[in-house]
Amino acid sequence: MSEIIKTSHLTKTYQQQHAVDQLHLTVNQGDIYGFLGRNGAGKTTTIRMLLGLIKPTSGRIEIFGENFFKHQKDILRRIGSIVEVPGFYENLTAKENLSINAKIMGVHKRNALEEALEIVDLQHETKKLVGQYSLGMKQRLGIARALLHYPELLILDEPTNGLDPIGIKEMRNMIQTLARERNITIFVSSHILSEIEQLADHIGMIHEGKLLEEISFQQMKERNRKYLEFQVSNDHKAAMILEKHFGIVDYVVHLGGNIRIYSHVGQQGKINQALVEHGIEVFKIMINEDRLEDYFTKLVGGGAIG
Structure with a gap:
């Protein structure tokens, strides 16, 4: 099984304080990898480094087997992501928003917008403005935007934050469907233990910037x-x-x-x-x-x- 994400000694320091400290992560192809930790543990900082939004203080990142810093532009074309709450033009419809994003991303495939909206079950919301959407609908639209260019890897930072129980269940089902039916590797962070427990194949636990353990869910069940x-x-x-x-x-x-x-x-x-x-x-x-x-x-x- 090939490694999709691999980090070595990944570190981010702010004013001599380690937000992420010597992080060694391994995410295998086809996995749903749950990145678990308390708020402030270093999850979002790690994700921002994986997406090139901030530079590490030190360490190495490999994605799809390539050095991320040398091949960043090509690698990012193969990744979809949501970091924090996705932003949209609230006076436009979902399809109009995706159309703008598709042009910016250089997505020209016919029916790409319709396919993305169908995956997240928003294909019937053709006239409603995004400003009228619930938070759960906006999160699903964020997933649709992340899927426009048919990524091989999806990175999601706390995708269930603020959702009600129904919205959380819908998001969980969607993530599992993307992994199983479309063979997308998914890296999802959360501080909600029960969600990671129901979702992930492998779990990485981070605390105060340090990775405590990586373990498959099956191994964890056998130990408990x-x-x-x-x-x-x-x-x-x-x-x-x-x-x-x-x-x-x-x-x-x-x-x-x-x-x-x-x-x-x-x-x-x-x-x-x-x-x-x-x-x-x-x-x-x-x-x-x-x-x-x-x-x-x-x-x-x-x-x-x-």
Whole structure:
């Protein structure tokens, strides 16, 4: 499988502070690559460097196997992108806006505008002015503009920002369709864990400018384990019982009297009985599985994303 994006030691420094620090990314052909990190982690700075909007302080970028700095103009012809909220002439229709962009981009293929609008399901909005569009419709029109020249790589910076749940689902379905049916490699950044979890084949996690890990979604699922979770009245005493009576050592005590047990799944009845017999109230028993949020939290050492 060929590498579409590859960075080495990619760094961007502002006034001696690293916005991006020694970044090593690899995005393979045909993948949906989820670039995950908190706001301010360095996602947009990375994307701006990949698109030539800002120059790196140091490091190397290869796209389509070519040195980006030597072949930037040719490479960018093969990339579509949305960075932040796409801007349009609000007193024009979608097709009129795309027509202007097609001329600027040198797109002359017949029916290119109609095809792009059909892909994003805006083909019937022929008379409505863009100023009357919802944010979700504007985001879809931004995708249409990015697809006008039939790119091989699509780079999207927080494409679901500000969208309602229906808009988020539509955007997710569209991205998956573009990857699967049109074989477009997609690099999408987000701070929304649940979206990346439902969308990406591979995930790169960035924190304070540093890449913490690159991992396939399948590998992440294999690493994450099922666990029993007990909410109890006395977690300290409960932990002692787990160790003494069941030999359980693979557990974690969380705030609020919650204990996660990563072994003995299926023995929750016996554990519950022992806890109750020793005078511990059990308020809740659940069987769960670590999700991307748990995995990310472990990597960054705690704290919420967002």
